[in-house]
Amino acid sequence: MAAAHLSFLPCPVSAPFHYPVTRLTCSPLYEFPAPTQSRFIIRTRALGNEMLGDFGARDPFPAEVESRFADKVLGNGNTEHKILIPNLSALSLSQQECIPVSPLLSPISEDDAQKLLKKIVGWRLLSEEGGLKLQCLWKLRDFGCGVELINRIFKVAEAAGHFPNIHLEQPNQVRAELWTASIGGLSMNDFIVAAKIDEIRTSDLVPRKRIWA
Incomplete structure (x- = not known):
């Protein structure tokens, strides 16, 4: 060098x-x-x-x-810096937490429920004598896959503290229904849990698609 x-x-x-x-x-x-x-x-x-x-x-x-x-310099004297914390309305439903519901609270109206229904996947509204309900159906590969999906739903519902009614129908179909019985209809807790259930992985439980040569 x-x-x-x-x-x-x-x-x-x-x-x-x-x-x-x-x-x-x-x-x-x-x-x-x-x-x-x-x-x-x-x-x-x-x-x-x-x-x-x-x-x-x-x-x-x-x-x-x-x-x-x-x-x-333009803005030198009145520049203001803020750290904005998102409120609940800015968070997705699955990121929110369930809160205790007072029996004096009115259930969500059907118009508002239809708007919230667009934020969850695969659920539909049922209008019954006891009030509005959310319902979702899963077609699975076999009975064992149905049991496994119920276990996964239970873990999500237990963590949220709000439980759906779950039915294992036929050999391979699971039906879940959500509503808040204490107010005779739907509350935000039902939509929050529905959104959390939507995030459950089910690709390994559904019937496999046939690939034709």
Whole structure:
């Protein structure tokens, strides 16, 4: 490896600044020119005349500081930074938690239930004498897959603290119904649990599709 030689040359008398000129003679590919009056610029020359650009920055000149140029920047005086925390309405139903429901609370109306129904998958509204209910059906591969789905639904419902009615019908069909019996209809808890159940993995339980050659 070639040794690097650093030499300092005296600055000409006519130069406006009395700084030594520094040259690095390790390789002809790198050169540090003398500082100029406006600012110090260090350019790295590589592969011929290709320039990589300026490095570093400069402090403002005294005249710029006296002019208070920063105060003239649009929005400098009234810029406000806020950290916004999403409220419940901004969260998806599956991210919300069930809360205790007072028996004095009115059930969700059918119009509001139809709007919330668009946020869950595979569920439908049932209007019965006891009030509105949510219902979902799963066609599974066999009886054992039905039992496994019921176990997965139970884990989700137990964590949420709100339980659906679950029926294992025929050899391979599971039916789940959600409603809040204490108010005789639907509450937000029913839609929250329905959304959480939607996230249960069922791809390994449903009948396999036939692939024809």
